[in-house]
Amino acid sequence: MEQWVENLxxxxxxxxxxxxxxxxxxDAKKLGDFENYVYEVKRDGKPFILRLTHSSHRSKSEVxxxxxxxxxxxxxxxxxxxxxxxxxxxxxxxxxxxxSYFYVCLFDKAPGTSVKDPxxxxxxxxxxxxxxxKMHLVTEDYExxxxxxxxxxxxxxIELDKYIDPVKDQxxxxxxxxxxxxxxxxxxxxxxFGLIHSDIHPGNFFYHDGDIHVFDFDDAMYFYFxxxxxxxxxxxTWWKYGEESLETRSAFGTEVLTHFLKGxxxxxxxxxxxxxxxxxxxxxxxxxxYGVFHKKVDLANNERVNELVVGIRNRLIxxxxxxxxxxxxxxxxxxxxxxxx
Numbered sequence: 001m002e003q004w005v006e007n008l009x010x011x012x013x014x015x016x017x018x019x020x021x022x023x024x025x026x027d028a029k030k031l032g033d034f035e036n037y038v039y040e041v042k043r044d045g046k047p048f049i050l051r052l053t054h055s056s057h058r059s060k061s062e063v064x065x066x067x068x069x070x071x072x073x074x075x076x077x078x079x080x081x082x083x084x085x086x087x088x089x090x091x092x093x094x095x096x097x098x099x100s101y102f103y104v105c106l107f108d109k110a111p112g113t114s115v116k117d118p119x120x121x122x123x124x125x126x127x128x129x130x131x132x133x134k135m136h137l138v139t140e141d142y143e144x145x146x147x148x149x150x151x152x153x154x155x156x157x158i159e160l161d162k163y164i165d166p167v168k169d170q171x172x173x174x175x176x177x178x179x180x181x182x183x184x185x186x187x188x189x190x191x192x193f194g195l196i197h198s199d200i201h202p203g204n205f206f207y208h209d210g211d212i213h214v215f216d217f218d219d220a221m222y223f224y225f226x227x228x229x230x231x232x233x234x235x236x237t238w239w240k241y242g243e244e245s246l247e248t249r250s251a252f253g254t255e256v257l258t259h260f261l262k263g264x265x266x267x268x269x270x271x272x273x274x275x276x277x278x279x280x281x282x283x284x285x286x287x288x289x290y291g292v293f294h295k296k297v298d299l300a301n302n303e304r305v306n307e308l309v310v311g312i313r314n315r316l317i318x319x320x321x322x323x324x325x326x327x328x329x330x331x332x333x334x335x336x337x338x339x340x341x
Contacts, residue, residue, distance in 0.1 A: 013097060065148045066149060072144070198220055240252060272327075
């Protein structure tokens with residue numbers, strides 16, 4: 001979190017936020033503070049997730065748009081954490097702090113735990129693909145008025161020169177602009193483009209009794225559905241083999257995508273032409289993360305994150321992908337179980 005926002009956040013703000021939902025923050029457990037303040041609090045003895053979003057990060061309408069969609073998904077039987085109304089009957093409470101606001105909401109705590117390394121295998125990847133496809137399928141006809149979520153082109157990280165050195169990183173600034181221009185030319189239909197989670201990585205879901213439960217929809221935006229397929233390949237590969245060779249990363253990426261697509265295409269079809277466009281969205285994540293880390297982290301005083309950023313930068317400068325896959329072969333292999341039904 002940016003330091004000036006940290007200066008606004010106090011114990012009193014947290015207690016006020018919890019009270020508005022009939023919850024108790026006395027023994028609140030802090031779960032995160034990267035882009036939002038996230039706490040586990042108790043209400044009637046049960047754990048819930050309280051989130052405070054500063055107005056510099058999202059508008060109230062954006063938060064409402066996120067929460068309305070989450071409850072829509074929940075209502076269609078998808079494992080996402082239900083959003084609760086405050087004692088005033090609102091999904092979002094607005095807390096005034098100085099000349100800005102914190103927007104507060106309360107979620108069910110997802111059952112289960114984070115996945116561990118031994119669980120990173122075909123069964124998990126296929127279920128990951130299936131729940132992603134279910135979200136996409138029910139969202140194809142999703143229409144709601146009165147709330148908003150931004151389109152990807154409106155994201156503040158779309159122009160990286162606001163957060164990185166435009167001289168030192170001129171090649172990265174230009175590369176990002178060229179990639180954005182290329183993606184802008186892709187066709188938009190209800191089958192290809194819509195509201196997506198945009199960040200379904202292992203830190204944003206729990207695994208419980210063989211089912212995946214997704215949370216943290218803060219990055220939800222209108223973007224191409226295929227981006228939600230790129231994200232699992234990107235993060236599982238980066239976290240597990242990020243410092244290994246392209247060959248090693250690609251071998252693991254092949255396993256992830258093959259089984260993810262098996263689960264996905266068992267629920268929802270996706271044409272080969274879109275799977276072959278995955279490299280665009282994998283590279284987009286490199287550019288986005290490069291900007292996020294420069295925006296949110298004091299890299300001079302965080303050696304570990306700085307090492308990660310250097311790795312991303314080196315890939316971008318060399319034009320080296322996170323993985324180099326045979327997308328046609330993977331798609332065909334993933335499609336076979338569907339053809340044999």
